[in-house]
Amino acid sequence: MVDFMITLAAMLAGVAFLLALWRFFLGPSDADRIVAFDTLTVISLTGIVLIAYLDGRGIYLDVALVYALLSFLGVIVVARHLEKGL
Numbered sequence: 001m002v003d004f005m006i007t008l009a010a011m012l013a014g015v016a017f018l019l020a021l022w023r024f025f026l027g028p029s030d031a032d033r034i035v036a037f038d039t040l041t042v043i044s045l046t047g048i049v050l051i052a053y054l055d056g057r058g059i060y061l062d063v064a065l066v067y068a069l070l071s072f073l074g075v076i077v078v079a080r081h082l083e084k085g086l
Contacts, residue, residue, distance in 0.1 A: 010050055017043045034078055041071035 020043060024036035045064050052060030 006050065006053065009046075013043050013046045013050070017047075030082055034075060034082065037078075038071070038075045041067070041075075045071075 017040065020036050020039040024033055024040060027033040027036055045068055048060055048064040048067065052058065052064065
């Protein structure tokens with residue numbers, strides 16, 4: 001049952017990644033692209049955590065944590081730039 005749920009989560013994350021990628025490339029405004037980029041990073045984090053679980057390696061969780069912090073800072077910087085307040 002757990003294997004089925006992991007497989008289902010991976011498939012749903014893949015579909016969500018494709019939809020967010022579509023919004024990233026075809027978004028009508030820069031704000032839509034920023035939100036899509038943030039969504040892509042969250043979905044990528046999900047993929048890293050799933051790989052860490054499947055491989056049984058905890059070091060990937062550290063990588064996911066650093067990636068989450070850097071993506072959060074990147075989105076904040078770009079949002080500040082869009083507001084012209086940087």
